[in-house]
Amino acid sequence: MTDDLVVFVPGLFGSELVGASGRPVWALRPRAVLAHFGQFRGLPALPPDLGDGPPGDGIRAGGLLLTSRLALGLISGAYDQLHKRLLNQFGAGVRYFTYDWRLSHRRSAQLLAEAVEGWLSQWRRAGHPGARVVLLCHAEGGLVGRYFAEVLGGDVELRALITVGTPYLGMLKTTEMMLRQDRPSRLRLYEAFATWPSAQQLLPTYPCIRQSGRLLSLTEAKVAGLPRGAAAAAARFLDEIAPRPGRVLPYRFHIIAGTFRSTPETLAPDGTTWRVRTSSDAGDGTAPLLSTVPEAYRAQADVTLVPAGRVDLLSNAVVLAELTRATTARGPSGRPAAEPLGLDLPSRVPAQHTMPVAAVSGRDEGFLRMRVTAPDDDEVRWESVLVRSGPDGRFEGTLRFPDKGRWRVRVESCAFEEVVELEDVLVEAVSRHSLYRAERHTLSLPGFNTLLGTGADDLPSPPAPSPPAPSPPAPSPPVPFPVVPPVTAVPDQHFPQTVRVPTPDPPTPTPTPTLPSASASASASASASASEQRRLVAELAQQAASGREVPLHVQVVCNTEAGPGAELRAFDIPADGIRLHLTVHAPGLVALGDLQQELTVRPGRDSDVVRFGLRTAATGLHQVTTRAFHGGTFLGEVRCQISVEHDGPTRDGRTRTAPLPSMAFEPGEVTLQVLEKDPQSGTYTFQLLSSRCHAPEVFSFRSGNPRRASEEIFKQLTHAAAEAAAGRPMSGARLRRRLRAHGAELWRSAVPEAVQRQFWEEADRIATFTVLGAQDIVPWELLFPLNEGHEERGFLAEWLPIVRRVFGQERATDLSLDGAAFVVPPGSPADALDEVKALRAGFGTDVVDRGVFTDGEALVELIEHGYSGLLHFACHNSFGPTGSTVKMADGAFDPIDLAAAIQLRSLRPHHPLVFFNACRSAGEIDWFGSSLGWAPQFMSAGAGAFVGTLWPVRSSSALLFADAFYQELIVDRQPLGAASLAARQAITDQEGDPTWLAYAVYGNPAAVAATSYENRSSIT
Incomplete structure (x- = not known):
């Protein structure tokens, strides 16, 4: 594509306009705009019946505007960075199509077709016979480019059409500006704007007017003040360029759109004015996503969403990298495009106040440089350093704009004093007073003057705040900058309010909601404690x-x-x-x-x-x-x-009730979320969640169903346990070598390579490892992370506390261990009662003995009535066609017997610990990790934690593990994850016995034991 001709089409206000006298009528620099308002009178209103014809006023297009301009609440693009990038990338193969953006997009597209025909003919004669056109369009320029390609037949010469921030269904901002035409203004630009055919063709076609409880389009609603027939004309034009069913484009179509910016989306009558409601789905600050990325266009186009506003889109590093890939698929000088910087700032910020700011960089460095300059020169007005604040590439520092007006913020990523990455954004600094007024979002608020950062002193004052309280006796240090009065934005009706905070009534009722008088305050103070x-x-x-x-x-x-x-x-x-x-x-x-x-x-x-x-x-x-x-x-x-x-629902959060020592987010905790994506194809999504959020990875197991690999490991472990129980233990070195091989193969075949890389990036910071989701597809404890270039550390369960979590499981911060009940039915292993005796002795007097249960009915009743304490199983566990079963004195006790407890959540109030040390003397226990197994059933009923074996273990080793685990958890007060790791390490020296790997632990790795109800905290 390097021989192709790149043609750039700017958006509204993006071309210079020159009058009949040769003097520019739209080419002023920002400072001149502030000083010479009268020069805008050179843009008169156009005849109402102009249509697609020329205006006859002598105004023509000049050059491309390389710096941003502000008018009517719309800011033109800042094309200087794009110009430098295109010049560096394509050199002589770049053309800029400038046009009179007041006129019909149809007329501009016809002029574009004529220009492209001439440019392409010259370019082919210059030694590029096979060249085609790459059309790059910004904002409304995309409508011109689309009409050229789809209506005028320009598609035959196109290689690619790339549009950035183009409102394919119009935008409400134009309606807002036209409805302001009756406001007194010395510029009279609102009146002129409403007569421009291009502006009328930008009226939205999507439903955006709320009247009588309905959401209507402009052609359906009654909106006085718009030019007659303009809404219908806009609908006709936008329909002409809309995708046609069944059409296959002969060129590449790429849409780039901005998002994460509050964007006008609907209008609703409010007395004599119209109230603007912002979009919950956001947009680029000017056009909503439903217009820049319409559903009908998605089947034809590649779509890229960028967290940037309309003004910053073409100077955003992410967009520049996307443009490079869209045209050449490689970066400058043949190198792959570097990972861009990220800097997120609101488009309007307070002037003369220091504010915190953060940036993100994918490079491994300690700081970034940040400079503030005027939009049209390189004189530095503020300079600071952003310092790395964590391992996730986040940098933090402060930012200050010296005065009101338009400013460029430049963040540089430097290596060996060479700028290797650059991020530019344009923002508008305004007074705090003006910032407050602008965020009200009503059409009766200030327009042109306020958006230019001037005239704020002429605006009505904001509502008077409550009388400030006198300063306390001891003076406090000043805050860095004044606080903006709280502003209540009016969201659209389809966006539910996610949080509602009820304000409690005051202690004594008052007849009115006014503030108390000084005497009343004194009385209240006297009644209150000092x-x-x-x-x-x-x-x-x-x-x-x-x-x-x-x-x-x-x-x-x-x-x-x-x-x-x-x-x-x-x-x-x-x-x-x-x-x-x-x-x-x-x-x-x-x-x-x-x-x-x-x-x-x-x-x-x-x-x-x-x-x-x-x-x-x-x-x-x-x-x-x-x-x-x-x-x-x-x-x-x-x-x-x-x-x-992504696309998740919004759910209200409850008032936080946890005391400060109970933190739901534990430092160093990493969670691997594994979800089944497609049962038929056997695909899963793996996502590693930590302080750095990694994207989900879709994965199909290399060896088909991973259960096969698991079964091979279980057969090996079962044989080893049986041999050890019979007095013929396998050599410890040989057993470990074989298990290591199985674990490494499981790591290779059952964990996506991307997740493997992410794991090693996090390895030195991981304190606990939690697996959430599809529990029974892989024996996670047996994974043996082994990759080239990384130190071998052993089985995952050997060097990290590994804990499982099931869906619906609450995060218990403590485990009720004020008592202990034991399940030892008839037929249990001969040494089961010895195990109970030994555990009772180790618990001491802090744990009340709740007795031994042998009947299933009594056990179910205990659970359904909300048991508090430890429930320890020392018995046989068999596995048949219907699942896992414990044979009690009065019959079978199955996981299904917990169904009522699950519905009642009977274990939730106390979060007991369930230890399922169920084994047979011969060690022939099948793995019980099925969906209806003991662990998910007990956890769904509200247990705080569950511990059980994955394969057959011998009783003596099981007792050693349980004793070590309880010692760490109850006596030494270690959290659940650390206690399980210490218990494994305590029995690793058992020759030829793999019991230390056999246990699976479910719960919160940070949960701690509470031996009395009063010492327990609540769930976080």
Whole structure:
């Protein structure tokens, strides 16, 4: 494709316009825009019946605008970076099609066809006879390119059509601007804009008007103020370029669209104005995804979504890399394109205030350089260093914009003083006052002047906040920047509010919701204790899809009795209250505003609710930490978790009730999630979840069903256990060598190579390893990680605490061990009672003896009534056609006998530990890991943990393992994962006996034993 001709088509406002006198009417630099508003009068209104013809006003297209421009709330593209990239990549094989973007897209497409015909003919005569055209279009330029290709027959010369941020179904932003035409404005651009044929062809065709409880299109709704017939004309034009059923394109079609930006999507009447509702599915800030990536286009096009706004799309490193791959499939100089930097900033930021910022880089380095310059020069106005904050490629630092206006933020990744990666974004810095007004999202709010960053002082003031409380006696250090008043965005009706925080009533009812007077405050203070106890409460959705807005609500409440949240350190509250400083740490989520705010706490009453705006991005499990400070004194913190999945539902999260010592997210815990994707083809998805979120890997087992490999290992282990029980143990070295071979083969054939690489990247940081999902496809404990270039460390269960989790299993932070009940039915191994006796002696007086159970009915009744404590099985376990069975005195006890307990969740209140040390003297126990096995049934009933064997073990070794496990868990107070690892290591010296590998552990690896009910904490 290197011989092809690349033609770039800019979007709206992206070409210079020159008047009949030769003077530019649209080519001003940003500073000139601010100083010379009158020059915009050179863009007059066009005749209403112009259609697709020329206007006759003498205005013509000039050159390409290389820096961004702002008008009518739309910002043109910044094409300087793209120009440099195309020049470097294609040299003389680049052409720029500039046009009068006010006119009909049909007319512009006809001019494009004429230009391409001439350029391509010249390029072929210059030594490129087989050349075709690669058409690269930005924003509305994509409509011109699509009309050229699909209506005017340009497809015969096309190699590829690449559109970036093109609104194929129009965009609501144009409707918004046209409805502002009756607002007083010295520029009168709104009135002119409504007459441009190109603008009328951008009116949305998707339903976007909410009237009378219905969602209507512009052709169905009654919207006064739009040009007559404009909506119908837009529908006709956009329908002309829409995909035709059954058409196979002779060229490559590639759509690149921005996302993760709040984007206007619907309008609803609000008195004399129209209220804009933002899109929950986001977009590029101007056009929603349902327009930039319509469903009808997806079958024809390759689609790439980029977390960037309309302005930044073509200067975003991800987009530039995609453009390179789309045209040449290789990077500059024949090298593969480097992994791009990532920098996420809102398009509007506060001026003259220091703010935290984060970037992501795939390179192994310690810092990134960040510079702030004007959009049209390289003079550095702010410079800082972003320092690596963790192993996941995240860099953190601070950013400051020296004044209001448009600014370029440049992040550089450097190696040997050479810039090897570059990320540019353009943002607009405005006053905090202006930022507040802009986020109201109504059409009656400021337009052109405010978006230019000027005229803020002429705007109406925001609603007056509550009277500020006097400063406390001891002065506090100043916060880095003022806090934006809380803003309530109005989401669309199809996006449910994910969090609702009820504000408790004050202790004494008041007739009105006004603030108490000074005398009332003094009275309340007198009745309150000098040092009040408070709790910090936070609520966040527990699950959401990627790209969803998930507000975090925080409140400080009175602690008259134990309640939800984290208990804060006691602090004095004067009569007029104090101000606390709240900070939020939310790695993995996108901040939609400040992550620090102030909150006033008054005596004897709950505080107001503070809202922090967050948006989900990367999939995986994320932790959000909220901390409270009084001055420089740390008072306390509370943590929430949110699980982000592609296309997952949004679910409300409950108020966090765990005390601070009980953390649901344990440092160093890594989870391998294994899900069955297609039972017929035998494919599974593997996903490694840690502080770094890895993408799922779809995998078909190399040897077919992995159960075959498992069965071979179990046969070897069964034989070894039987030989050891008969006094003929296999040589320890020989047994380990054979098991090592089986384990390495299982690692090779049952774990995707990508997951193997990810595992070794995380290996030195893994403290516990949890397997979630399809438990019975692989004996995870027997995996022997072995790869070239990595140190051999042994079986996975030999050097890491490995724990399994089943779906529906709660994460118990403690295990009820205040008592111990033993299951020893008639016919149990001869030394079963000796095992019970030995365990009782080891427990001591801290664990109450609940007796020995021999009848199945009594055991079921014990479980269904909510047993609290240890339930230890020392018996035979047989396996037949109907599954696993324990023969009790009154009949069989099967996993199905736990069905009622599962429905009742009877074990949930106390989370007991179930230890299934069921074995036969001959060691002929089949593996019980089936879907209706003991482990998933007990865990689904609410057990806190389950321990059992995967193959036959001899009784003496089983007792040694149980004794070591209980010693670590109960006496030494080790968590579940560490206790199981220590127990394995304690019996590894048994010659020729593989029992130390036989146990599977289910539960929370961080769960600890609680020998009294009062010492137990709640679930996190």
